[in-house]
Each structure stands twice: as structure tokens, then as C-alpha cells.
Amino acid sequence: MSDFNKTVFTNPSTFILLGIPGLEVAHVWISIPFxxxxxxxxxxxxxxxxxxxxxxxxxxxxxxxxxxxxVTDLVLSTTTLPKMLSIFWFNSREINFSACLTQMYFIHCFTVMESGIFVAMAYDRYVAICDPLRHSTILTNTMVVKTGLAMVLRGSVLVMPYPIFASLRPYCRTNIISHVYCEHMAVVKLACADITISNYYGLSVLFSVHGLDVIFIVISYNQILRAIFRLPTKDARLKTFGTCSSHLCAILTFYVPMVFTSIMHRFGHSVALPFHILIANIYLLVPPMLNPVIYGVRTKQIRDRMLHVFTPKRT
Known part of the structure; x- marks a missing residue:
């Protein structure tokens, strides 16, 4: 490790992903739950x-x-897990500079897309509960397609500066990334130039995109809860709230680790690095696992269809 740190790199063609520093001996065991x-x-x-x-x-x-x-969850988990497992199993730590920037782009782009999808789902629940008679006329198939395209465009455009800024920086200190994947701040911190623009742009995306998304979701659910509490019976309130519970669980599993890891990257200098990396992995890997479980268990329509499709039919 000391040999790596003493070497001077100028715009390296490859980076070295360390995995989880301090837990190298346990990499194989950590790979099992991952x-x-x-x-x-x-x-x-x-x-x-x-x-x-x-x-x-x-x-x-x-x-x-x-x-x-x-689809977003599949892309997010596939962008990170295969390389992560190659580090844990085969000690394959090298990643091409272009591949690193591509991985960085896909991770942050699809994270922004996923946040936008949660907003769209919150709006769908708002219309369905607060204005059910107009639900089919407001959220038409055309509107759903346009919303999906808008989410893709928003993520693609807003995240594009990440790899551009990273590619323009000189790297003359080291090519070692103390992480299991090419996260934006983990890469640009290696640059031997001023990274203020990258840091501030990342924060602006965090607050203007994810922050606004959270505000829109809170506003939607404020109206939803007010509509639920106006329902005449307890059973009706519980049934209506049940249609939103899976979405609320998915939102919490996505936003809580995301905010935590973003704050630690910039301000958590006293946080142990292995803990920091494990939280970052939870943020990217656990929601893609939990979302289908949450919706499969909590959404009656999907649960019934799964039982119908996968249960053998008796003759």
C-alpha cells in the first residue's frame, strides 16, 4: 500500500479501487450478503x-x-455490484479511467432518475386519493410516458458535468480510490487542482434536485393525509393509507441513507472509512433489493397476481 501512495501519477489511465480499507481480510465474508x-x-x-x-x-x-x-434499480445495482464482487473475490482492483467515469455517471444519473420517479409516484397517489374522478384523465398513458422521459432527461443533463469536471482535473497525487466504486467526490478528491466547483455543483444537485423532490413528496403526502383523515370510518382510513404505505417505506429506504452518505462525504471527516463505505453501499444496494419486496408484500394487487402466476393450477 505504501508503494502506491509514494508513486506520482499524472492523469492515470486506470484507478485502483481499494474495496473497504481495513476490512480486506473480511472481503470474502462481506461479499456473501452483498x-x-x-x-x-x-x-x-x-x-x-x-x-x-x-x-x-x-x-x-x-x-x-x-x-x-x-428498471432504475436494476441498472443501479448492476453498475456497482459486479465490479465490487470482482474486488472481493479476485482482488481485481483496477478500473479504466473511462470506465470509472462511466460508472460515476450511471450511478448518479440513475439516482436522480429514481428520486424523480418517487415524486411521480407520490403525485399519482395524490391524484388517486384526493381527486379520484379525474385520475384517469390526468394521468393518461401519454402523460406517464412524458413523465418518464422527463425523468431520464433531467438525470442525464444534470449529472453530465460530474464526469466532465472529473476528466478535466489533473491527477498527480495518487490513483487509489478508497472505495468500492467510482463515487463522484471520492474521485475528484484525488485531483491535485481546486475541486471547489465540483464540490459546490454536487451540493447544488443534492439540494436542488433531491431537496426539491423531498419537498414535493412531503406536500403531496400532507394533502393525502388530510384527505385520509376526512374519511368517515377507521376501516376506510386504514385501507386508503395502506395503498400509500409501500411507497412511504420505499421513500425512506432511498432518501435516508442517501442524505447520510452525502453529508459524510463532505463533512464526516471523523467517521471511520469502513463505516462510511458500508453506508454508501447500503444506499445503492439495499433499496433495489427492498423495493420489489416492499411492493410485492404490501401491494395486494401485485401479491395476488404473483400468487396467481406462480401457483400451479390444479386440474
């Missing part, structure tokens, strides 16, 4: 896509947005 998380994420999200495609009764805005979420 492998299970990835397997569940892939199986669960493909199952959601299969069920929604197969069942005509699920061809509604809520489930279209759920399919967008499943």
Missing part, C-alpha cells in the same frame, strides 16, 4: 416487470411508475 442482496434485487425487480407486463389489470400509471423504478 451477493444475496444482488440476487434478490435482480430476481425481485424482474419479477415485478414480468407480473406487470403479463397482467392487463396492472396496466395503470402506478404500476408503470413501479416498472420504471424496477
Amino acid at each position: 451477493s444475496g442482496i444482488y440476487a434478490i434485487a435482480v430476481l425481485g425487480n424482474f419479477t415485478i416487470l414480468f407480473i406487470v407486463k403479463k397482467e392487463q389489470s396492472l396496466h395503470e400509471p402506478m404500476y408503470y411508475f413501479l416498472c420504471m423504478l424496477a
Whole structure:
């Protein structure tokens, strides 16, 4: 490790991903739960896509947005897990500079997309509960497609400066990234030039995109809860709130680790690096695993269709 740190690199063609510094001996053991998380994420999200495609009764805005979420989760987990496991299993730590920037772009781009999808799902629940008679006229298939394209465009454009800024920086200190993937701030911190612009731009995206998304979600659910509490009976309130509970659980599993790891990257200098990296992995890997489980268990329509499709028919 000391040999790496003493070497001077000028715009290296490759970076070295250390994995989880301090826990190298446990890499193989750490890979076991990560492998299970990835397997569940892939199986669960493909199952959601299969069920929604197969069942005509699920061809509604809520489930279209759920399919967008499943695709986003598949891309996020596949962008990070295979390389991570190659580090843990085969000590394959090198990553090409261009591949590192590409991984950085996909991670942050699809994170922004996922945040936007949660806003769209919150709006869908708001219309369905607060203005149900107009739900089918407001959230048409055309509107759903336009919303999805807007989320893709927003993520693609806003995150593009990340790899551009990173590629323009000179790297003359080291090419060692103390992480398991090419996170934006973990890469630009290696530059031997001023990274103020990258730091401030990352913060502006965090607050203007994710911050505004959270505000819109809170406003939507404030109106939803007010509408629920106006319902005449307790059973009606519980039933209506049940249609939103899965979405609320998914939102919490996404935003809480994201905010925590973003703050630690910039201000958590006293936080142990292994803990920091593990939280960052939870932020990217656990939501793709939990989302299909949450929606599969908590959403009656999907649960019933899964039982219908996968339960052998008796003759």
C-alpha cells in the first residue's frame, strides 16, 4: 500500500479501487450478503416487470411508475455490484479511467432518475386519493410516458458535468480510490487542482434536485393525509393509507441513507472509512433489493397476481 501512495501519477489511465480499507481480510465474508442482496434485487425487480407486463389489470400509471423504478434499480445495482464482487473475490482492483467515469455517471444519473420517479409516484397517489374522478384523465398513458422521459432527461443533463469536471482535473497525487466504486467526490478528491466547483455543483444537485423532490413528496403526502383523515370510518382510513404505505417505506429506504452518505462525504471527516463505505453501499444496494419486496408484500394487487402466476393450477 505504501508503494502506491509514494508513486506520482499524472492523469492515470486506470484507478485502483481499494474495496473497504481495513476490512480486506473480511472481503470474502462481506461479499456473501452483498451477493444475496444482488440476487434478490435482480430476481425481485424482474419479477415485478414480468407480473406487470403479463397482467392487463396492472396496466395503470402506478404500476408503470413501479416498472420504471424496477428498471432504475436494476441498472443501479448492476453498475456497482459486479465490479465490487470482482474486488472481493479476485482482488481485481483496477478500473479504466473511462470506465470509472462511466460508472460515476450511471450511478448518479440513475439516482436522480429514481428520486424523480418517487415524486411521480407520490403525485399519482395524490391524484388517486384526493381527486379520484379525474385520475384517469390526468394521468393518461401519454402523460406517464412524458413523465418518464422527463425523468431520464433531467438525470442525464444534470449529472453530465460530474464526469466532465472529473476528466478535466489533473491527477498527480495518487490513483487509489478508497472505495468500492467510482463515487463522484471520492474521485475528484484525488485531483491535485481546486475541486471547489465540483464540490459546490454536487451540493447544488443534492439540494436542488433531491431537496426539491423531498419537498414535493412531503406536500403531496400532507394533502393525502388530510384527505385520509376526512374519511368517515377507521376501516376506510386504514385501507386508503395502506395503498400509500409501500411507497412511504420505499421513500425512506432511498432518501435516508442517501442524505447520510452525502453529508459524510463532505463533512464526516471523523467517521471511520469502513463505516462510511458500508453506508454508501447500503444506499445503492439495499433499496433495489427492498423495493420489489416492499411492493410485492404490501401491494395486494401485485401479491395476488404473483400468487396467481406462480401457483400451479390444479386440474
